[in-house]
Amino acid sequence: MSILINRNTRVITQGMTGKTGRFHTGNCRAYANGEAAFVAGVTPGRGGQDVDGIPVYDSVAEAKRETGATVSVVYVPPPFAAAAIDEAVEAELELVICITEGIPVSDMIKTRRKMESSRTILVGPNCPGVITPDEIKIGIMPGYIHHKGRVGVVSRSGTLTYEVVGQLRKLGIGQSTCVGIGGDPVNGTKHKDVIKWFNDDPETDAIVMCGEIGGTDEEECGRWIAENATKPVAAFIAGATAPPGKRMGHAGAIIAGGKGTAREKISVLRECGVHVTENPAGIGELVKSLIR
Amino acid sequence: MFVHEYQAKKLLKRFGFYFPDGEVAHSAGEARALIDRLSGDEWVVKAQILAGDRGRFGGIRKADSASDVEKETRNLLGSTLVTPQTGADGIKVNTVYIEQAVKIECELYLAILLDRYQRELVLLASQRGGTGIETALEDAPDTLHRLTLSVDEAPDEAVLLGLADKMGLSGELVNDYVDTCSNLHRAVNELDALSIELNPLAVVEDNRLATLDVKMEIDDNALFRHDEYSEIRERNRLHDRKFRAQSGFNYVQLEGNIGLLVGGAGLALATMDLLKLHQLEPANFLDLPPIATRQDVANACQTVLQGASVDALFVNAVGGGLTHCDTIAEGLITVHMQEKIRCPIVVRFAGTKREHGLTLLKNYRVPIEHAETMDEAIDILRRKNRR
Numbered sequence: 001m002s003i004l005i006n007r008n009t010r011v012i013t014q015g016m017t018g019k020t021g022r023f024h025t026g027n028c029r030a031y032a033n034g035e036a037a038f039v040a041g042v043t044p045g046r047g048g049q050d051v052d053g054i055p056v057y058d059s060v061a062e063a064k065r066e067t068g069a070t071v072s073v074v075y076v077p078p079p080f081a082a083a084a085i086d087e088a089v090e091a092e093l094e095l096v097i098c099i100t101e102g103i104p105v106s107d108m109i110k111t112r113r114k115m116e117s118s119r120t121i122l123v124g125p126n127c128p129g130v131i132t133p134d135e136i137k138i139g140i141m142p143g144y145i146h147h148k149g150r151v152g153v154v155s156r157s158g159t160l161t162y163e164v165v166g167q168l169r170k171l172g173i174g175q176s177t178c179v180g181i182g183g184d185p186v187n188g189t190k191h192k193d194v195i196k197w198f199n200d201d202p203e204t205d206a207i208v209m210c211g212e213i214g215g216t217d218e219e220e221c222g223r224w225i226a227e228n229a230t231k232p233v234a235a236f237i238a239g240a241t242a243p244p245g246k247r248m249g250h251a252g253a254i255i256a257g258g259k260g261t262a263r264e265k266i267s268v269l270r271e272c273g274v275h276v277t278e279n280p281a282g283i284g285e286l287v288k289s290l291i292r
Numbered sequence: 293m294f295v296h297e298y299q300a301k302k303l304l305k306r307f308g309f310y311f312p313d314g315e316v317a318h319s320a321g322e323a324r325a326l327i328d329r330l331s332g333d334e335w336v337v338k339a340q341i342l343a344g345d346r347g348r349f350g351g352i353r354k355a356d357s358a359s360d361v362e363k364e365t366r367n368l369l370g371s372t373l374v375t376p377q378t379g380a381d382g383i384k385v386n387t388v389y390i391e392q393a394v395k396i397e398c399e400l401y402l403a404i405l406l407d408r409y410q411r412e413l414v415l416l417a418s419q420r421g422g423t424g425i426e427t428a429l430e431d432a433p434d435t436l437h438r439l440t441l442s443v444d445e446a447p448d449e450a451v452l453l454g455l456a457d458k459m460g461l462s463g464e465l466v467n468d469y470v471d472t473c474s475n476l477h478r479a480v481n482e483l484d485a486l487s488i489e490l491n492p493l494a495v496v497e498d499n500r501l502a503t504l505d506v507k508m509e510i511d512d513n514a515l516f517r518h519d520e521y522s523e524i525r526e527r528n529r530l531h532d533r534k535f536r537a538q539s540g541f542n543y544v545q546l547e548g549n550i551g552l553l554v555g556g557a558g559l560a561l562a563t564m565d566l567l568k569l570h571q572l573e574p575a576n577f578l579d580l581p582p583i584a585t586r587q588d589v590a591n592a593c594q595t596v597l598q599g600a601s602v603d604a605l606f607v608n609a610v611g612g613g614l615t616h617c618d619t620i621a622e623g624l625i626t627v628h629m630q631e632k633i634r635c636p637i638v639v640r641f642a643g644t645k646r647e648h649g650l651t652l653l654k655n656y657r658v659p660i661e662h663a664e665t666m667d668e669a670i671d672i673l674r675r676k677n678r679r
Contacts, residue, residue, distance in 0.1 A: 078513060079517070102513045103513060104484060104513045104514035104517075105408060105484075105486065105511050105514070106406070106443060106481070106484060106514070109406075109411045109412075109443050110443065110444070113411070113443075128612070140612070141612060142611070142612050142643055142644045145643060155558065157557060157558020157559065158556055158614075159555050159556025159557075159558055159610050160556065160558030160559045160561075160562055162559075162610040162612045162642075163559055163562070163610050163642075166610065166642055166643065183557060183558070185409055186408050186411060212557075212558055213561070215409045216409065236562070238559075238561035239561040239565065240565045240568070241564045241565050241567075241568040242564065242577065243546065246577075247542065248542070248544065248557060248560075248561055248577050248579070250557045250558070262565075278569060279569055280565055280566050280666065281566060281665065281666040281667045281670075
């Protein structure tokens with residue numbers, strides 16, 4: 001088992017005919033069960049074509065109807081990306097993973113509002129995607145650094161996830177699923193959602209969470225863990241040394257009005273029973289100490 | 293991006309705000325010449341820099357004749373303003389805005405900002421506007437009123453009337469205030485602003501509300517749908533060294549001496565934390581663009597090396613989805629071929645194209661020390677840092 005995606009997942013690529021969509025879909029097909037998993041592409045106006053043998057449809061609804069796919073990945077450029085998510089939500093897909101970086105904030109707010117009554121799960125935007133090692137990869141992460149195991153990883157940052165996975169690999173620790181939730185403040189899935197799913201997943205024994213400065217998602221997640229989690233959670237919060245008032249790369253990574261500091265997040269998480277390391281080079285060792 | 297006061301006022305004009313008469317000047321002669329076109333017999337010469345608190349630190353000068361305007365413009369242009377918001381180096385003044393002076397009865401504060409975490413707009417209003425709004429808010433936080441507004445629907449008039457009352461306004465000013473709030477809401481939405489701050493929003497002679505200063509931030513992700521922003525962006529980039537350095541990537545200068553070239557925002561933050569944990573001080577934060585090219589990396593590297601006092605460069609890359617180690621290596625090589633990098637360089641490559649990146653650096657004889665892990669990199673940096 002795993003969370004969100006597995007070897008039986010069938011995927012639609014939105015933005016299939018663009019350079020990025022085509023390139024990464026190719027890489028995903030080359031990973032594990034990818035050849036069978038990626039069944040359709042969508043680009044409005046390009047229906048009837050095929051890209052590298054994958055049929056392209058005009059709409060998500062049509063692609064879903066024709067192929068039975070329930071998940072989509074969005075590589076559509078920023079001006080049209082929110083509308084692409086809306087389309088996947090209207091087609092009632094189970095999961096939409098949006099890789100696109102740079103979607104206007106007001107677009108995403110409107111998209112999230114429209115999703116309020118929907119059951120579709122959104123991961124991202126501005127994220128590396130989701131991977132269940134040795135089964136399926138949906139996104140832009142390097143597949144080969146991952147291997148199958150029983151630790152769940154959730155992170156706001158792509159490269160920091162790769163770093164953590166690399167540390168786990170050196171220690172021979174595999175992952176059940178790795179979820180990049182993205183660095184935008186207006187996003188879909190939050191740390192708390194992913195940790196709930198990992199907590200319910202019989203094949204996940206421990207969880208690693210990489211947070212960063214800005215917002216209060218990590219704190220909310222901590223409070224949920226204190227009351228509900230039955231599995232050990234290791235955490236690292238990036239940005240302990242970031243100056244206040246400056247936006248640090250990710251749109252969400254900013255300490256504003258004294259809120260969103262790493263100090264505050266770390267102290268709340270510790271109170272909630274989360275195992276926090278302040279050493280980004282020591283995350284793997286911390287996980288190892290938790291699973292024996 | 294933040295825009296200058298004069299640019300914000302121009303953008304906001306069509307939404308029905310009232311501003312005193314004003315024009316931009318880039319030279320003292322230009323300033324003197326434009327006075328004939330402005331009403332009034334007293335003016336303010338305002339330095340246009342992308343940082344606040346100008347008033348208290350000499351960035352706003354009064355003048356009561358054309359020659360005085362010319363003199364104050366000459367004094368300001370080319371000077372460097374240092375305020376608590378500019379950093380110790382200050383910001384050089386390249387443009388001034390000359391505005392008709394008005395008689396101020398009282399100063400209010402009014403802002404609308406996008407709260408991305410709550411996914412709604414927040415209106416902030418205070419009776420204590422003008423300079424030092426922050427300190428006023430610290431002394432008496434209850435003087436700040438907060439309203440939540442919908443992103444798409446216009447604000448409720450009854451609520452705004454209540455707010456006008458809290459601001460102590462009466463008579464015609466009440467409607468004026470309600471209109472100002474509605475206009476501000478419309479402006480934030482239509483201009484794709486993350487925040488617009490009117491401070492002060494002043495009650496002036498003739499019993500009307502005038503916006504005397506504006507601070508405004510535009511959503512960088514939405515620049516593509518507003519033609520007028522590309523000109524503003526280009527103009528500001530030409531005049532502002534810091535702004536230029538930031539184009540394409542996110543760069544924040546810090547106080548330390550270890551330059552950082554790291555792929556990805558999260559890893560960049562984590563690398564800063566790691567240095568500090570080992571009593572080393574980062575010279576900068578830097579996030580490369582999502583799909584970085586060799587030239588992007590070279591530009592970023594140059595920006596880092598030009599930082600105040602870089603004694604060593606730490607390149608930390610985990611090759612992944614969008615940027616691979618060999619691209620980072622090519623960027624380093626580009627810089628090294630142009631201007632030998634003189635400080636020690638510690639490179640830690642992992643992930644995609646690691647071997648290729650290291651081979652390239654070796655072939656081009658870039659004098660680096662390679663570290664397998666972040667811990668090993670720290671050991672090398674500590675050794676170098678002892679000098």
